[in-house]
Amino acid sequence: MISTKSERELVLMKEAGRIVALTHEAIKNAIRPGITTKELDQIAYEVITSHDATPSFKGYYGYPGSICASINDVLVHGIPDNTQLKDGDIISIDIGACYKGYHGDSAWTYVVGQVDEKTLDLMEVTKQSLFEGLKQAKPGNRIGDISHAIGEHVHAHGYTVPMDYTGHGVGSKLHEDPVIPNYGPAGRGVILKEGMTLAVEPMVHMGKPQTKTMSDGWTVKTKDGSLCAHYEHSIVITKDGYEILTKIPELEVTNG
Ligand code: MF3
Ligand code: CO
Numbered sequence: 001m002i003s004t005k006s007e008r009e010l011v012l013m014k015e016a017g018r019i020v021a022l023t024h025e026a027i028k029n030a031i032r033p034g035i036t037t038k039e040l041d042q043i044a045y046e047v048i049t050s051h052d053a054t055p056s057f058k059g060y061y062g063y064p065g066s067i068c069a070s071i072n073d074v075l076v077h078g079i080p081d082n083t084q085l086k087d088g089d090i091i092s093i094d095i096g097a098c099y100k101g102y103h104g105d106s107a108w109t110y111v112v113g114q115v116d117e118k119t120l121d122l123m124e125v126t127k128q129s130l131f132e133g134l135k136q137a138k139p140g141n142r143i144g145d146i147s148h149a150i151g152e153h154v155h156a157h158g159y160t161v162p163m164d165y166t167g168h169g170v171g172s173k174l175h176e177d178p179v180i181p182n183y184g185p186a187g188r189g190v191i192l193k194e195g196m197t198l199a200v201e202p203m204v205h206m207g208k209p210q211t212k213t214m215s216d217g218w219t220v221k222t223k224d225g226s227l228c229a230h231y232e233h234s235i236v237i238t239k240d241g242y243e244i245l246t247k248i249p250e251l252e253v254t255n256g
Helices: 007-030 035-050 117-135 143-156
Strands: 066-072 073-075 090-099 101-109 167-169 178-180 199-200 203-205 211-213 221-222 229-232 233-237 243-244
Touching: 007 035, 007 101, 007 233, 035 066, 035 090, 073 090, 073 101, 073 203, 073 229, 090 229, 101 117, 101 229, 117 143, 117 199, 117 203, 117 229, 117 233, 143 178, 178 199
Parallel strands: none
Antiparallel strands: 066 073, 066 090, 073 221, 090 101, 101 233, 167 178, 167 199, 199 233, 203 229, 211 221, 233 243
């Protein structure tokens, strides 16, 4: 079942999204060589809880962190620990916040110090694929139109999409229907309606699309060790398009 949200629910989701975006700002400003992912997790916990919200991921199926912090060839679900960031790393930070029962969910990939051109290209293509997908987010279009636009953009640049991780509906649960693949044919799937709230989240590999899960049961890496990137926004479908929920309304640009 895919829910559409009421005005009252959307007010709460916008606040949850704003808190997620504020947390991204704080993390972006803290990222530097030498800081540990645990320290970033602590910053996120403080920002989220100081805004009357709770970290959506903490305790979700037993997940121990407030954020996911996924370095280089870690695709998703990197658990914050004592690993120090190094110059030349990239790190995908995934943040969820729950405000008065409603979730916001957004991921962004950040550079640590200086990275090479190839890495910047992977990041740029992944970020752009999110916005290519979002261009298709409007009433009357289908989920497959979003998926197709993402996959086409990624493949046109010679990168790949892991097939086993997807975007999703978001709302009073972190993960709601529908599933939003990052590839596939246009014109298929659920028809989008005003008031649906979706987390669109392309994940992209520089090399082959296969993944492997580490023995901690969480950390997912590219199987071939290639770099990967991840960008995600929570959105609401509006009368004629979409609005990003995981933003700071007074800022033009969100996150990175
Ligand atoms: N943000 C992830 C997603 O977009 C969920 C993190 S899973 C958790 O689906 F268990 F780590 F919370
Ligand atoms: Co998500």
